[in-house]
Amino acid sequence: MTNTTPRVDSDAIQSRLAQLCKPPGSLGMVEFAATRLCETQQTLQPQTRPRNVTVFAADHGVTCEGVTAWPSEVTGAVVKVMQTGRTASGVFARTLDANYEVVDVGLLESIHNSSGDAVPATSLRDAAKRRGTANLLREAAMAESDFDHAWNVGVERAEAAIAENSQVLIGGEMGIGNTTAATCLIGLLCEAEIGSNVAEIVGRGAGLDDQQLSHKQQVVVTAIERVRALGPLNAKQIGCEVGGLEIVALAGFYARAAQAGRTVLIDGVIATSAAVLADAIHPGTRAQMIAGHRSTEPAHNAALAKLQLTPILDLQMRLGEATGAIAALPILDLAAAMLCDMATLGELEL
Numbered sequence: 001m002t003n004t005t006p007r008v009d010s011d012a013i014q015s016r017l018a019q020l021c022k023p024p025g026s027l028g029m030v031e032f033a034a035t036r037l038c039e040t041q042q043t044l045q046p047q048t049r050p051r052n053v054t055v056f057a058a059d060h061g062v063t064c065e066g067v068t069a070w071p072s073e074v075t076g077a078v079v080k081v082m083q084t085g086r087t088a089s090g091v092f093a094r095t096l097d098a099n100y101e102v103v104d105v106g107l108l109e110s111i112h113n114s115s116g117d118a119v120p121a122t123s124l125r126d127a128a129k130r131r132g133t134a135n136l137l138r139e140a141a142m143a144e145s146d147f148d149h150a151w152n153v154g155v156e157r158a159e160a161a162i163a164e165n166s167q168v169l170i171g172g173e174m175g176i177g178n179t180t181a182a183t184c185l186i187g188l189l190c191e192a193e194i195g196s197n198v199a200e201i202v203g204r205g206a207g208l209d210d211q212q213l214s215h216k217q218q219v220v221v222t223a224i225e226r227v228r229a230l231g232p233l234n235a236k237q238i239g240c241e242v243g244g245l246e247i248v249a250l251a252g253f254y255a256r257a258a259q260a261g262r263t264v265l266i267d268g269v270i271a272t273s274a275a276v277l278a279d280a281i282h283p284g285t286r287a288q289m290i291a292g293h294r295s296t297e298p299a300h301n302a303a304l305a306k307l308q309l310t311p312i313l314d315l316q317m318r319l320g321e322a323t324g325a326i327a328a329l330p331i332l333d334l335a336a337a338m339l340c341d342m343a344t345l346g347e348l349e350l
Helices: 010-019 028-043 061-065 075-084 088-095 143-165 178-189 208-226 235-242 243-258 269-281 299-307 323-327 329-341
Strands: 051-058 099-106 123-126 168-174 261-268 287-290
Touching: 010 028, 010 208, 010 243, 028 261, 028 287, 051 075, 051 143, 051 178, 051 243, 061 208, 075 088, 075 099, 075 168, 075 243, 088 099, 088 323, 099 261, 143 168, 143 235, 143 243, 168 269, 168 323, 168 329, 178 208, 178 235, 178 243, 178 269, 178 287, 208 235, 208 243, 243 261, 243 269, 261 269, 261 329, 269 299, 287 299, 323 329
Parallel strands: 051 099, 051 168, 099 123, 168 261, 261 287
Antiparallel strands: none
């Protein structure tokens, strides 16, 4: 899918901004966000409501290599709390009036949607075909059929949000070990942006110490070398080798939302690795994307450069779960309000 829909004329957008009752450029990144909203929605009066957050969850076989400070069981434990809407992403989404759901696309164990908490349980969907990935250091993380299933889950959830008229779609993820998978994906799909020293893009994830970080760097470098030794691979094949089921689902989610002309608000390093994968498989997907924030994970910069995206926020966040993207929603709200409701210089009485 290549998005061939004509873009809103840049001159028209800048003319509208210049007409507003303010000095040119005085609202800084709010004006940048306004420009991107106009470009993604192809209107000078963009909307940011309704909005939807879908968090995809899955486990990773590479955790057995000691690349994370937490065991795989934490993924399921966090998803159980997500059912109550009380993780950071759930609280953020509820505070900012965004629809919120969690999709199991590959947890090691199925989790039933049940909560005795006073907070209404969020929607948890069991859409898993495979329970976790294989160890990407030693072998392909998933088969092509697993990739296709996860991708289609993402497409289906995007279509559900589109059917509810969501104007801004946000994807999140939960999966212990997924910064390793995301970094491998970025290392293989963003070679020009990274250069020769792959180890430098490996971050601490959920809190590795120096010794653990050094080990994780070696795992990532070795996994990338394993895949490169297979010869030239396309983006889908690379996704099968080192991706995560939740990352592939996110990529399908982004691609379908972009195809429908919706604004796609991107989160941190893992979500952005999915964005790179989506754009590699369906060139032009990135035209619908806005980067919500800049993660502290070093691989994020390479992925943003590949997509040619400038993040709205830099709050030193690295949680994932769509939290950084949701945090950028108020800026988009302000940008839309500015474009739709602000007085123009022509209305001034001098």
